[in-house]
Amino acid sequence: MGDCAHMKDDGGCEVKPDRQSNQQFDPKRPEGDIVITKSVGQGGVNIYDDVYNIQYGLDQVAPIDGGPSPQLVIDGLCGPKTIKAIRDFQVKHFGWAGCDSRIDPGQQTLAKLNEKRNRNVYPTIPLSLNTDGWLLTGMLQHVPHTRSCVHAAMTNISLAMAVADSQDSGFLGSNRQQRMKLLNRHFKIDNFKVRLPILQQMHDTYGFMLNVLNRPEAFITLDTDNSGENISSVSIARLGGFHDKKDVSGRIRLRRGVFLATGIQDFAAHIFIHELRHFVAKDGTQGHFAKGWVTDPGMQALRETETVNNCDTFAGFALEAKNGEMERPPWIKSDVFR
Ligand SMILES: [Zn+2]
Known part of the structure; x- marks a missing residue:
């Protein structure tokens, strides 16, 4: 998976080129069952559109189900690799006796192909709301969890605000330490001489995030015009876009890199909150100082003004x-920007 790396002026999350984003696919992908007009494969008629559809379908079959590995280049041309992929698929499901390295309209191989296709595969680009709408739906199902994480953050900050600028001593001392614990772990709040205004600002920031999460359909969409492909493969958001009342084009746009996160709610929440921080920033601060989990060296090295x-x-x-203090999640990507 690609990841958010360097910050662009527009607030996007620039990313190193990832293996899959170099591939360019024809945007006319088949929707629903794959249909062909003539035979495809060894000795077949091999019309461009038919070959294209078969290649697309084969790439949606997991290798364990007889799909090609590595995936085919979807180019509409029936070469040796496409023929081999058809043969391997047939051998897997029908044995050598049922193998002629060719797929004919309305025959068993085509039916099996449509049966074995996993429609929810890592999407090709550009994303389309028709074919890849499940990606958006899959992420939006985690909005309630994300909202409760943001709520929890605001509650934590509120409790700390009552004691943040008081003396650390006596009974209140242990109480204070407890209330400040998580804020110090992540933000090193006690390194600030005066903490209340900082906490107030953080509380406001999470509050703006909540506004977005209360109306996700107004602010979160798929990056269907491909404009973010060279910036991030996960998600992009315009810096401070939430406060720009004149231009509403800079929404949070999900890219195909959210694929894995659709099944992992903490992962989805992490992506959302990361992007929301860009989106609701008021002062133009970019927000990329280090990437990773709080215990990572790059994150530990951050100054309090950066955290x-x-x-x-x-x-x-x-x-x-x-959630309470967590083990480092396996899906976290780590990076340092300076
Ligand atoms: Zn970012």
């Missing part, structure tokens, strides 16, 4: 405010 603006810090804090 209070860092996208991943906002995400990690909210997750732990909700």
Whole structure:
């Protein structure tokens, strides 16, 4: 998977080129069952559109179900690799006796192919709301969880605000330490001489996020015009876009890299909160100082003035405010920007 790496002026999350984003696919992908007009494969008629559809379908079959590995290049041309992929698929399901390396309209191989296709595969680009709408739906199902993480963060900050600028001593001392614990772990709040205004600002930031999460359909969509492909393969958001009342085009746009996160609610929440930090920023602070989990060296090395603006810090804090202190999640990507 690609990841958010360097910050662009527009607030997007630039990413190193990832293996899959170099491939360019014809946008006319088949929707629903794959249909062909003439035979495809060894000795077949091999009309461009038919070959294209078969290649697309084969790439949606997992290798364990006889799909090609590596995946075919979808180019509408029936070469040796496409023929081999058809043969392997037939051998897997019908044995050598049922194998002629060719797929004919209305015959058993085509029926089996449509049966074995996993429609929810890592999507090709550009994304389309028709074919890839499940990606958006899959992420939006985690909005309630994300909202409760943001709520938990705000509650934690509120409790800390009552004691943040008081003396650390006596009975209140242990109480204070407890209330400040998570904020210090992530944001090093006690390194600030005066904490209340900082906490108030953080509370406001999470509050803006809540506004977005209360109306996700107004602010979150798929990146269907492909404009973010060279910036991030996961998600992009315009810096401060939430506050720009004149231009509403800069929504949070999900890219195909959210594929894995659709099944992991903390992962989805982490992506959302990271992007939301870009989206609701008021002062133009970019938010990429280090990426990763709070215990990663790059995150530990952040200064307190950086933590209070860092996208991943906002995400990690909210997750732990909700879940309690967590093991480092396996899906976290780590990066340092300086
Ligand atoms: Zn980012």
